[in-house]
Amino acid sequence: MQYIYAMMFAVDEINDSESLLPGVRLGYRILDSCALHPWAMEAALSLVGGDSTFCTFTPKNAISFVEEIQKMSSNIPMIIKFLLEHLHTVNFTTPQGERFYFQGGDIPAKYDLINWQKTPEGSLRLVLIGRVDGFDIVLNETAIQWTTGSSQVPVSVCTVSCEPGTRKALRKGEPVCCFDCIPCGDGEVSNKTDALQCDRCPLEFWSNPARTSCIPRQLDFLSFNETLGITLTTVAVSGVAVTTAVFVVFLYYRQTPMVRANNSELSFLLLVSLKLCFLCSLVFIGRPSVWTCRFQQAAFGISFVLSVSCLQVKTMVVLAAFRSARPGSESLMKWFGPNQQRGSVSFFFLLQVLICVIWLSLNPPLPQPDWEMTGVKVTLECAMESVLGFSLVLGYIGLLACTCLLLAFLARKLPDNFNEAKLITFSMLIFCAVWVAFVPAYVSSPGKYSVAVEIFAILASSYGLLFCIFAPKCFIILLRPEKNTKKHLMAR
Template sequence: MVFAVEEINRSKTLLPGVKLGYHIRDSCALPPWAIQAALSLVGGDSISCDAAALPSNIEEHFEKRGAGHQSVPLIIGGSSSKNAQILSRILAPLSVPLMSYTASCPCLSDRLQFPNFFRTMASDIYQARAIAQLAIRFKWTWIGAVIANNDYGYMAVKVFQEEIQGAEVCLAFVATLERENIGRNARRAALAIQASTARVILVFSWYTDVRELFLQLDKLNVTDRLFLASEAWSTSGNLLQNPVSRKVAGGVLGVAIRSAPVPGFEHFLRSLNPSHRPHDEFLHEFWEKEFGCSPSINASSNEFPANSSPEKTSLPPCSGTESLEEVQNLFTDTSQLRVTYNVYLAVYAAAHALHSLLSCSNGESSSGQNISACYSPKHIKPRKLMEHLNRVNFTTPQGEVFYFQGADVPAKYDLVNWQKTADGKLKMVLIGRVDGFDLHLNESAIQWNTGSNQVPVSVCSESCPPGTRKANRKGEPICCFDCIPCADGEISNTTGSLHCERCPPEFWSNAERTTCIPRQLDFLSFEETLGITLTALAVSGVTVTTAVFMVFIHFRQTPMVRANNSELSFLLLVSLKLCFLCSLMFIGRPSVWSCRFQQAAFGISFVLCVSCLQVKTIVVLAAFRSARPGAEALMKWFGPSQQRGSVCFFSCIQIIICIIWLSLSPPVPQPDLDIPGLKVTLKCNMSSVVGFSLVLGYIGLLGCISLLLAFLARKLPDNFNEAKLITFSMLIFCAVWVAFVPAYISSPGKYAVAVEIFAILASSYGLLLCIFAPKCFIILLRPEKNTKKHLMAR
């Protein structure tokens, strides 16, 4: 501050002809002392052991009230947010501006509560948001927090949580540090860090608290955590030089107050000497600690420095050759001017506001006339200075544009990284900056605590890989979850997916559930085992039917063949052969024409077969009825022509049903997309269930009638009653088709087709064997029974 005041006083453009003065008080960071110092400055009481006398080269200054001079119109101070709040409220009624260089509480931005407050330090909102952006950028979703047990810490956690909301970043724990019980609190926080799975720890506290925390972590041998530092300790030389920090806190990422060079400041510091500033108590104390001697007695006045006496000083007198030119310590190091630069800006802001106030400016009176207003340095009102502070806008000697936004300045921070040097020590390296809410980071310049280029991982649960989805654990934060594999037919092709997406109907998920692939068409083919088996059964049925047909042709003149209506028997064998052959049409890739013909062939073949059996049964019943007295004419109605006509009539009804069905809504080949799985069955889709039901229903109706008629004729007197054989065959036929309906409905895909083929073959074999096997047995193996005498015998 002294350097800035003297630099301004030497300026020919800023406040020309006016010299600034100052008083310095030490509040020792205690609110009562801060209040006492502020009221002393405002009230003009200069009697204080902490007061520094005015420099001898000041020509004009703001003189103290009570001695005929004006009181100080502006105070630069309130270094802590707590002190700043107290001072601002006390000074507000007096309209005395208060400008802080380190108070960072967001609450101080409230112009209603603190109308006289200004600061050159950014609000903590910006650094908390910057740290949250770092966590989001590096995908640290599980973070521990250690904070000071005050507004500084709680505000930081609140802003951090607001910023990470929706980004799936969670706080694993929040531990507090209270300065009054720092030992116990630091131990408790260290145990929380040790127990947590979080590998990244956010610390918002004062550097002395952090030092104790690192000490406790070292005792617990916790050395694998990455710390995110607030500006309160990220640039602490004390921590950087501490051997414990090298073990515990390598790779720290932190937010720091923006550093800027101040030309000439290092020369100013190194040229300081108590002999040139005999009333500077701070310099006197520093000289004693640095050189171990007491500064020389003022030769001209023969007086000791202020507040010092020969009795108080036990150190030997200095030789006068002591100099700061070769001294290397934190005081003389001007490579990182952070808080220092904030103080420098505060002095310049006050000077420019004062310059604007003292310059003649055009104003407007209440009557609307332009007037010229000029203020004298001896008649400055603090309220006027505060008004000009609100409008201040200037460029610093470093070329930086400075202005206030209410109480605040535009937020500017540095991003720093603690890196180990070749000799094992820690150094602070600039890796980026923060401008407002914008983060500019050079990731390649970061040295991680792991010693590798890989960004440390800090998560509660590993990200769910593609093919899985997140499932939150009950009662735990959203960052803790399980990875559930996607169901069949669903995929997730991104890491950390919340949901699995359903594949389109024509697609299915691959084995990894990461992509949808086209579904493979499947059908009952001639190459697979089931298709080969059914084909063999069908061909065997055709062969057996043909063999029976040949036997009946060869023995067509025998009583056995002639007695059982040979014409209908031959027609029945032909229809059975068609039944066996039509089953082959269901095997193979379905096409438009195969879908139409297979159902028509099936329906017509079975109607023809059942019609023959029905007519045969009617003929048997008619024959025995005609044997009764007075019923001789009954057989005239069931002669050969009537039998053929009946078969044709019954068959034509089925043909008409099939023609109407296939004309209006025929079956079409269509993949069965409703069945889950990679393979989708290509089958003949029944566009009209009514048509298919009529075909089956008509066959069932004829079958039931035939069964009823055969049942009525089963006990007719005859040595070889064919009605018995028809009864058994129709029982099998009806049983097969009754069982077919539920089996067909419940069978998936191509197995439904196999069920229908099996029903056709089973019913065909039942008819063939039940009706023709006994006859062939007698014809071929018992020829002695194949006589008219044997057949006519009772």
């Protein structure tokens, strides 16, 4: 049946086309012998004798479809062949009554579709489909119109080949020629057609945009040339400039009651430590090296401990001063004289120095690329080999800050026109809030942005201490000089 349907489809396509055989109408007649010899003989005699109209012909051309009888089974083809050979003729009739006779042995039996055309001399010749039995066959391939609407031959596959950069994924329950082309993932490549899997690039390489080859990864870090680095550098340098200006103001007005009443020595030391805090943030910017990785953490830890210890000693002096005013407590201030204040600050400072020395000597941070990152760019960062050492540095700063906050909170309501404990309380609240928010932000920030988060925390807490402690004092010194008197400060 498939041959019959193929022949019927071919004839219908030719008849429906306006370009294949213009002016020619093809027809066909299908006879079935049902494997019976008498029926086969009757059909053959009917075709040869012309009792039945075999085909419809155009006025000047006789066209015939001849079955390929060699493919048939049983001995029926032999009967048909015997009749054709002995009758010697096969006739075709046109609508005008013209008859054409052929010797039976001349009928080609190699092809299903035979196109016989009448020549001007009155004979018939074979045209269409290679060179067969001495006949010229001409096929106009450009005139063929497929069901796809194009003259291009349709591809007889389920799925076209997968290009490099993709891999084959077979469809479940479908033939092996049916598959999907899945693009390779990030960091994976395939450099051949119909690859069954994508290969992973080495750590030092990454896949190109086409996912066809591995390219070297680029080291990335927070530099002074990019916008973020320029912004943070500008903010840090501005902090240094403002701190220097405040230092100059306090130095110029060091004999005034406002400066002397708030322990001028600790105030100057606090300003120096804040300047160091601003400067240490610059060490975090630029290409990490062995020495910068060590120095940045040590500078950060030591400078902030110096700042917080100054504030803590200031708060302790305020509490001791008011406690000593009570009867029987006159000797309390002996423990908080100038030497004791310097000794306390030095003790807190040297303890942090000891922690940093032990940490950086045993297991210091080293510059390493973060190969776990995705993408062509890899962050070169100071990898913390010892989380314990970094935690001790931060923990010690946090312990001093919390202690200072608690002492300042207790002394905030002591009677004084200018109680510095209030300013310390507010400054330490800002300081603690910044560093509490720093931890989750630092952990969740990718690549070089974690460094930017740490720099931001350093700058924000430094600015908080600078403005909360010294802005009200500078305001009175520069803009309200009438309040910068001993009488005003001792009014209560």
